[in-house]
Amino acid sequence: MNLFSKKIISWFHTNKRDLPWRNTKDAYLIWLSEIILQQTRVDQGMSYYLKFAKTFPTVKHLAKADNDEVMKLWQGLGYYSRARNLHTTSKIISQKYKGKFPSEYSEILALKGVGEYTAAAIASFAFDKPHAVVDGNVFRLLSRVFGIETPIDSSQGKKEFTSLANELLDKKNAAAHNQAIMEFGAMQCKPVSPYCGVCPLNTMCVAYEKKLVSVLPVKEKKTKVRNRYFNYVVLNYKGTTAINKRTGKDIWTNLYDFPLIETKKEFSEEEFLGSKEWKSFIEKNKYSIKSVSKVYKHILSHQKIYARFWEIVCTIPLEKIIGDTAIVIKQKDIHQYAVPRLIENYLEGK
Ligand code: SF4
Known part of the structure; x- marks a missing residue:
């Protein structure tokens, strides 16, 4: 030895x-x-x-x-x-x-x-x-x-x-x-x-x-971090909400999150409500805004996510709003689904 x-x-x-x-x-x-x-x-x-x-x-x-x-x-x-x-x-x-x-x-x-x-x-x-x-x-x-x-x-x-x-x-x-x-x-x-x-x-x-302890080991590259801006839409119609099973190659595959509108920068409330993504998501007279959360900052190895949660009360059943990949559930059942830490933090802070 x-x-x-x-x-x-x-x-x-x-x-x-x-x-x-x-x-x-x-x-x-x-x-x-x-x-x-x-x-x-x-x-x-x-x-x-x-x-x-x-x-x-x-x-x-x-x-x-x-x-x-x-x-x-x-x-x-x-x-x-x-x-x-x-x-x-x-x-x-x-x-x-x-x-x-x-x-x-x-x-x-x-x-x-x-x-x-x-x-x-x-x-x-x-x-x-x-x-x-x-x-x-x-x-x-x-x-x-x-x-x-x-x-x-x-x-x-x-x-x-x-x-x-x-x-x-x-x-x-x-x-x-x-x-x-x-x-x-x-x-x-x-x-x-x-x-x-x-x-x-x-x-x-x-x-x-040789007093090189703080110098070694040497690293070549610095990790590039990308900023992302998430707007989660937390819908509510008579105690139901919509969640989405994430598919594809992005982060959190197979986990559930709320319907998401991603923007290129952090939007003010006015900018967000005036955006074409929001306008095509839900018709103007079918909802009211209950609250808008603070910005949640979530750090992953190569991404920094800035997320806001838009709590929306709808006047029509959610099935008429959401796309194919989302499902409608009772709000209280959300804890039965595997969600990313970011969503968990938001739910815990409610
Ligand atoms: S702790 Fe690491 S750097 Fe310090 S003497 Fe031991 S092996 Fe060397």
């Missing part, structure tokens, strides 16, 4: 968090936890993991579930394609692999929603296969310890860090090594203010020695 591996594994034994998915070799549960943790912090993901593991104790239970039930359980966690892929993949494992999770790295990697990092995590944690995990935490740690300045988000960087991670992997002890390197990156060598003074790697860490 090399010194790097020895040190991180020994650190892991005394510092690891006790997480439920660490006490199992069940590939299904490990996969579930890894998908949840792909873009979510452990403290936020924990209750979702427990809910999913309880509701769907095996991959077959998940495969048999209704998609709306899966989406509802995922509600609030964001990056909803993960839930859709989870469900699709559970059906594939249930049918093609007869409910037995595949154990080969290449088979795991071929599953929908599973990238190289997740495949390596499942293959090593559940089946002790020698594949190194490489994610942002690992890239950062390696960049600092070995003083590598290649940008971690470049293709060259990805190659270099992946190859180094595989070189360092203790192949006879892949599960422990991988768990340790991930935990070490997340808890000890944090992005900001890592605990260098008490770090077991500080005698071999180039960044620490």
Whole structure:
């Protein structure tokens, strides 16, 4: 075992968090936890993991579930394609692999929603296969310890860090090594203010020695953020409202929201009511405005959404207003539907 591996594994034994998915070799549960943790912090993901593991104790239970039930359980966690892929993949494992999770790295990697990092995590944690995990935490740690300045988000960087991670992997002890390197990156060598003074790697860490800790890792690109302006129309006719199941390639596919009019900029009430989108949505004498909400700001990884909710009382049944993709429901039943966090925030503030 090399010194790097020895040190991180020994650190892991005394510092690891006790997480439920660490006490199992069940590939299904490990996969579930890894998908949840792909873009979510452990403290936020924990209750979702427990809910999913309880509701769907095996991959077959998940495969048999209704998609709306899966989406509802995922509600609030964001990056909803993960839930859709989870469900699709559970059906594939249930049918093609007869409910037995595949154990080969290449088979795991071929599953929908599973990238190289997740495949390596499942293959090593559940089946002790020698594949190194490489994610942002690992890239950062390696960049600092070995003083590598290649940008971690470049293709060259990805190659270099992946190859180094595989070189360092203790192949006879892949599960422990991988768990340790991930935990070490997340808890000890944090992005900001890592605990260098008490770090077991500080005698071999180039960044620490050369005072480059705040400079490494290097990133090439800045994420471009797009602003969007949503006007949600919350209709009310005798206690009913209309909701829309989102389809297509935009955000929040398969979740429900209110009928939406998106504008290129934030509209004043006057501008909005005078817009052709609004005029073609509902006839002038068929409604009155009950209230207009404050602007809700909602931040996603590549988008900033500014949303306003227009509460509208209608004088005609909603079926006569809405298009094919919307459905009419009782207002009080909205909580039965999986909605994006933005809608949840609005409903909670009412
Ligand atoms: S010394 Fe600091 S920068 Fe280096 S590995 Fe330890 S925590 Fe990370």
